[in-house]
Amino acid sequence: MRSHFEHLLDMKWGDLDRSIFSDPQIFELELERIFARCWLLLGHESMLPKPNDFFTTYMGRDPVIVTRKADGTIGCFLNMCRHRGNRVCRADAGNARAFSCSFHGWTFGNDGRLTNVPGYKEIYLEKLDLAAHSLVPVAKIDSYRGLLFATFDNNAPSLSDFLGDMAWYLDMVLDRRDGGIEFLPGVHKWLVHTNWKFPVDNFIGDSYHGPVSHKSAWVSGFEGMPRRKSGYGYEGFQVNPGGGHGFGTRWAENRDQVFEMSLPEFLDYEKGRLDESIQRLGKLRGLHFSPMHGSIFPNVSLLWQGSAIRVWHPKGPKLTEAWGWCFLDKAAPDDYKREKALHMLQRHGTSGTWEADDVDNWVQCHSASEGYVARRYPQNLEMGLGDEIDDPRSIHPDIRGRLGKFQSEINQRAFYQRWAELMDDVSTPAVPDMSRKACQGESV
């Protein structure tokens, strides 16, 4: 069976079969083999400051509740009553010790336990196994420097192994200052009529589209960084740490070049924090690399300078729900945080002056994947193929992973390769048949 999906990406030419964006059966398999297996981002610990705080989100297409239990630990459960499947929580966020189903009244503690069933004595004659009907918990939950992840796969590697060297690079966001980051309260949520892989592809390695897609924003006061004007030739790399993750970064030789990349309104802050970052992260991550964009496999994206972090929730082959947060250095002064938040809100998200043009591009690319004739012609991902940096360690001894030139589709190719690996992996399903019959080993 292995070898089906890997053929959809032809690494000799960099051709990608467009059906992976539009085929409903492929989408269904993605829910099983990608989203039920991988570690998925839930949010940030700062979203649950107090005991009994909760928020709801999605893991793949499954709605989940994330709660801070009374003992302070964090739990994550399917937002599904075990009786008929009704959502037991209709709120986006709040504070609650228990969730009571609005259908028949089954009530679950915020640790997931089924604590009350109307008619437990009179109707069920105390036979209903309460413990076996808790809210369905995730298999594993963990956080990396405040970012909360969970997976439904008992056999998943640890979060640390899943992120691999990407975690080390994420420290450039999460650990550049004492105290790390916090999320600005609130999240943008909006629907995009495209396949979830288009935005991930765009963020993971597409430094190429900016000068065209975003020109209108850059010339109107919504610049990302001043050195944009140098066109396609500016210095930097696409970094591929493996695992299907990746990011694009600018390269600075020295402090002055770091400051040249700063917008004037942030320059004082950049000058004030740079030494601390170099001290915490070392020269490669603290000084030379100034990352711009990246994605964490499968569906998280980041804009380092844009202060934006995203989850692309898959809703269907042609429908994605984007969730966007704004992250800020916790130790930053309030006026900087405010300015940085405005920078993000006016560029990225629902009314973003950069965002709108990206979205329309993804929507149109997606719709091309639906035409029969168009689907005969693959997407082109050949940029930088065979033109990787041979010895990344010659650029800097600390570099981890593979390195492409700044304009290279190395990260997109690696993303789709990882995607194909998981799609071709037919070993154990992450979530087996959970019927009681199957669990007791009876033949089904």
Place this chain on the structure above:
Amino acid sequence: MTSMAHPDMALWFRVQAFLVREARLQDDQDLSEWLSLFTDDLRYWMPVITNRVGRDRGKEISPFGAVAHFDDDKTSLSNRVKRLQTGMAWAETPPSRTRHLIGNVEILNVHPDGELEVRSTFLVYRSHLEYDHEIFSGYRLDFLRPHEDQWKIRRRDIVFDQSVVTQKNLGLFF
């Protein structure tokens, strides 16, 4: 602050006409003229709506300073208009066709300095390219500062009805 339990009809009529003209300027893409209706110390804000139950009901509208759909001043709003006028704002090329229907206009307060506090509802239809068509609904709270024999909008709070924005972008104005 004077409560206007019975706002006078002439004032209401003039405010209504002001808001209708403002809506027409947007629908006609006359955005430079539209911008001139705002004061230089403008606050143009659209909070995010979240679904809340029980004791948390009061948190439905996100507070100022949190993630918002719009958090603009005159400069950034002008830059948004400038962007649309570059001819390279691809998501608005060609521009959307919109109808801003403004209704339920109420003058909530007339402040001693003459500033009006006006609430109105909007229903905006947008058609773009071949098939994209969307309706946006919500209400606005405007603070209208007297200017010559008209007003300028000093502050506009826009409360949008959706928690998840089902439209492809909020690349238009309200």
